[in-house]
Amino acid sequence: MSGRAELVQELKLLRKGRGLLGKVDDRLGPVLRSACAVSDEDGMVAVRRKVTSRLTELAGHLPEDLRVVVLAAFAIGAEARQPLYQERVKWAAEKLDRDPRTVRRRADQAIDLLAELAVGTAALTQPTGDRWHTTSLTVALVLDQPRPTVLEQRRIIADEDGLRSVDLAVSLPSGRSDLAVTVLYGGRLVDRGMEASDRWGYRLELPGPLASGEPWDLAMLFQLPSVSSLRPHMASVPRQPCDQFDLRIRFGADRPSEICVLDGAFQRDVSDPGYRGRRLPVDQAGEVHRQFSHLTPGMAYGMRWERP
Structure with missing residues (x-):
């Protein structure tokens, strides 16, 4: 898989607009596809399911406040399905009792950590000579x-x-x-x-x-x-x-x-x-x-x- 910097940029693109509720396939870069094991044969439902599952799994390793921010940023979960990113930021700010500007900063931090974690655990999904x-x-x-x-x-x-x-x-x-x-x-x-x-x-x-x-x-x-x-x-x-x-x-x-x-x-x-x-x-x-x-x-x- 490619480096962390590329994955950070692809995740930031994915969180825009409706997040995972939008047309995911159009905003899914090659690094994120690899991290989520998305293939060319996957349809929209399968793509959304795989990306949601992988991001939720990775977010589970983050502190509670950053996990909430991740779920909001990508519109994962029933409570965070607002159509616009700004509305999801507002929802997370109210849930965490924080200013929206603080939540935006934490969203960037969370995405950086998600990318680092995804790169660090790439060996789990890629074949190696050490079995x-x-x-x-x-x-x-x-x-x-x-x-x-x-x-x-x-x-x-x-x-x-x-x-x-x-x-x-x-x-x-x-x-x-x-x-x-x-x-x-x-x-x-x-x-x-x-x-x-x-x-x-x-x-x-x-x-x-x-x-x-x-x-x-x-x-x-x-x-x-x-x-x-x-x-x-x-x-x-x-x-x-x-x-x-x-x-x-x-x-x-x-x-x-x-x-x-x-x-x-x-x-x-x-x-x-x-x-x-x-x-x-x-x-x-x-x-x-x-x-x-x-x-x-x-x-x-x-x-x-x-x-x-």
Whole structure:
């Protein structure tokens, strides 16, 4: 699918006039068609149903006020079926007890977030070479040693016969050369190089092919040169569905008083100082523990903290 900027423009075009109650097919761009799995064979009813379903699904990941704004902007739901966008904005303003100008700003913000979420979860609807998912991911980050250490243990399930490798990636603050990587068990490491300026990709080639439904366990050990080389967060942004994620961080004596939980956050929220998530205290041993369930691909789950 194309980029977020194109999708933002197409969504803003779609919300004009009657929104989804109007002639949707005439105002549906190629990126939005792809995001909603609309085909050339679909009639008007099918197109409207697919777009409504996808936007409603994505809006479900937004805060309540932005979700209301999205439903109003696109005329989704019986209460928000006014024929003009301005009338739907007025309806949302009354429902949220906000000024219409505030609602218009939030509509732009909501559309931007919808596009980001749609791009982040594109792997759910597009075929890839990796037909597998994670049933459990356990990560322990130890910061009170000379070198910060991350132990990652993962159980995957093959979703097709003949799975021979697993492609993964890790974000790095200063390049691959600073990272020591050890496979503890589960396969042979293949370096796929830097996928982006701060993301290193790698492949684990399995000892043999897996049958559909067959589980496999693997474990990796990552070491960084110093605590200062690590960004003050630890998060998982899964590409494939993940059932369970268990995260432990050991700060030791030099610990923050509390951490901020990232639970289905947008990727840019991981480092955004304005993000407000649930706060969790660090215990007297300098440790913190959090479990996450049913992770959505493309969204961030984990913890962030302020440096002492």
